[in-house]
Amino acid sequence: MGGSSPCASCKLLRRRCAKDCIFAPYFPPDDPHKFAIVHKVFGASNVSKMLQELPVQQRADAVGSLVYEANARMRDPVYGCVGAISYLQNQVSQLQMQLAVAQAEILCIQMQQQEPATLPTQLDVPDEKSLLLSTSTFNNLQPYLSFASSSTVMQDPLKRESLWT
Amino acid sequence: MNSKRCAGCKYLRRRCPSNCILSPHFPPNDPQRFACVHKIYGASNVAKMLQQVPVQQRAEAANAMYYEAYCRIKDPVYGCVGTIALLQQQIFDAECQLAKIQAEIAVLNGHHEATHQNQQVNVATSSANFTLESGGEGTFSSTYDPSICQFY
Numbered sequence: 001m002g003g004s005s006p007c008a009s010c011k012l013l014r015r016r017c018a019k020d021c022i023f024a025p026y027f028p029p030d031d032p033h034k035f036a037i038v039h040k041v042f043g044a045s046n047v048s049k050m051l052q053e054l055p056v057q058q059r060a061d062a063v064g065s066l067v068y069e070a071n072a073r074m075r076d077p078v079y080g081c082v083g084a085i086s087y088l089q090n091q092v093s094q095l096q097m098q099l100a101v102a103q104a105e106i107l108c109i110q111m112q113q114q115e116p117a118t119l120p121t122q123l124d125v126p127d128e129k130s131l132l133l134s135t136s137t138f139n140n141l142q143p144y145l146s147f148a149s150s151s152t153v154m155q156d157p158l159k160r161e162s163l164w165t
Numbered sequence: 166m167n168s169k170r171c172a173g174c175k176y177l178r179r180r181c182p183s184n185c186i187l188s189p190h191f192p193p194n195d196p197q198r199f200a201c202v203h204k205i206y207g208a209s210n211v212a213k214m215l216q217q218v219p220v221q222q223r224a225e226a227a228n229a230m231y232y233e234a235y236c237r238i239k240d241p242v243y244g245c246v247g248t249i250a251l252l253q254q255q256i257f258d259a260e261c262q263l264a265k266i267q268a269e270i271a272v273l274n275g276h277h278e279a280t281h282q283n284q285q286v287n288v289a290t291s292s293a294n295f296t297l298e299s300g301g302e303g304t305f306s307s308t309y310d311p312s313i314c315q316f317y
Contacts, residue, residue, distance in 0.1 A: 045207075046210075081245045092255050106273065
């Protein structure tokens with residue numbers, strides 16, 4: 001038997017904590033909530049199966065991500081982690097737009113500064129000149145304006161229905 | 166026996182009652198969808214989680230569970246948390262880049278005004294708000310929930 005106390009999982013499941021208990025390294029007895037939440041969302045046997053299919057050195061990370069997902073699902077029973085992903089993708093899109101605009105602004109400034117300071121004092125043709133400037137600026141902007149998200153993340157975060165296709 | 170069993174009841178080889186909670190969200194023509202969620206959550210947990218959610222939100226909840234289960238099968242170590250980490254990194258990189266560019270703009274504007282003080286140059290500023298809530302240090306926006314960021 002031995003004097004060591006059972007891990008949080010065996011305590012919750014009310015069973016003997018074996019020496020080679022798969023949960024013991026990751027669910028210490030001083031943090032019962034951690035296992036409770038994972039068990040509630042995934043179930044002990046599913047967690048055990050998932051851990052068994054992983055190399056030992058990756059199990060700690062797997063437990064960490066399972067705990068995170070379980071917490072997210074408790075916090076948001078409808079969307080869970082998907083809510084966070086959607087929010088973050090929205091932020092990424094907004095930042096990419098801001099970047100594109102900022103790059104365009106820099107190009108504008110640089111082009112204005114490259115122009116010799118020879119504003120006509122008698123002739124007044126600012127509109128045509130600024131039109132030409134904006135055309136060439138637009139051509140330089142094409143690479144910055146085509147910001148596609150990485151293929152590894154979800155597309156169209158705001159259109160939730162497209163996630164499920 | 167109901168010949169049109171949902172994917173869940175088909176998988177579990179049981180009768181599919183008319184009020185089956187799984188049936189609206191796991192149609193028989195998509196068995197892989199239920200197989201995914203069952204592998205990760207288990208049928209009873211899926212049913213329990215759906216029961217805890219209002220009826221009008223169950224479709225979204227089932228979709229979210231399917232997505233998370235799918236991610237977990239693809240990446241058994243990190244699941245969809247890997248996607249979150251990737252997005253957080255993208256945000257960090259984009260904020261750093263934006264801060265650098267805004268600093269460049271400030272320098273260019275300052276230089277330009279210093280050398281052409283007699284000319285009124287109006288740099289076209291877009292309607293987008295360039296103010297970084299983070300102060301350009303690469304930290305996240307203050308409106309983001311920090312408890313979501315920390316998972317280790």
